Amino acid sequence: MPPSRPAQKSLQHRTISSAVAEELRRRIVDGEFRSGFQLRQDALAAEFGVSRIPVREALMQLEAEGLVKIHPHRGAIVSELSTEEIDELFELRAWLEPRLLKASAPRLTEADYKRLNEILQEYSSELRAMHISRWGELNTEFHMVLYQHAKQPRSLAIVANLLQESDRHTRLQLSLTQGMERAASEHAELLKLCTEGRISAACSLLKTHIEGAGKSLRSYLEEHQKVSAQK
Template identity: 55%
Template sequence: MAAAVADSLRQRILNGELPPGVQLRQDALAEQFGISRIPVREALLQLEANNLVKIMPHRGAVVTGVSLEELEDIFQLRGQLEPQLLVVSAMHLTPADIQALRAVASAYSDTLAGGEVLRWGELNRRFHLDLLRHAQRPRSLSILSGLLQDCDRPTRLQLSTVGDMARAEQEHGRILDLCEARRIDEAAAALRAHVEHVGAALVAIYRRVLADA
């Protein structure tokens, strides 16, 4: 029973229905699920182990996430770092690399269409890192990997609208087309625009959530 509650809450957190900062009260959840508080408490402990909630004294469980300021910082750094790395990496992308990237982009599109929330972040992160893997700058790539991990869950929030899903698919495809055509400066500009759009959309969502809190 605890596992079922944890799975339900996990999905709601990952799809943005329960955004960062929301308090999860054991008594309210027990009533909602029609169970006692014991399995609810166990479910919240499971979510805390997955770093999806933090159990705080006198407040109970609170959904975790990055702050608005951290989010703005993450996307500012990504907007600077990723285009620079692409300029170096794109020159070394082979036809096999492009084909593999298109397969990742296709799988990403399938998960968006199928609502497979848990895989969105994984495939998005893989697409961006594989695109830049030939940059031969391990420290920069390590930093970028951490930034992508930090904005994994917030990005799912941005992808919760059909328009942003379609735009993400189109922008990934456009970046690959430009790389394949060796129009590298245009590809870097397209990547920067993609990152900036996602960041702006997320900041707007966060500000709405804060205004409604």
């Protein structure tokens, strides 16, 4: 049976919105659209010669990636991409999180491991489906479940805040640097080490995992901003 017209129309919108998102993403990452820049749907629709629907879908995609923030009355605003902020967030995480894991891992229960495996399965599914908005949420939950038994409430609260602050950076790192498969693999290895009681190895891997994510995102942004400056 041939596809219906609504399905064809929906596919066309997704194709157009993907093309619009790709071009807007390039301009933001390359620094053509700087932080605070307002992305007006009408102007973008006119520039690209499309309706507002695929533009709106593209902006929603970029919000899921952390590149823009959609405000009720101001519309879509380009988020700030600061290499200094990236360095600070990921350095703090790499210092604090292995300490929490060392204290918490020996106390993880069967129920905890069941939930951690469920998160990994869902994470893998969302990666295949390219549901970027879920990547950061699942990443945060995975890490917090690992640390929940540390009995260090102040450190745990700080890390929870850092994970929230770095959520958009995590989504950017995964989507822009093609780090999805590496993240999934390292999460699985991290869980395996904890299951086997190899806590020191798990803490070392966690530190490397966090530092690697921060460095790959920083390098990506620096390279693209350098290319943009040379144009």
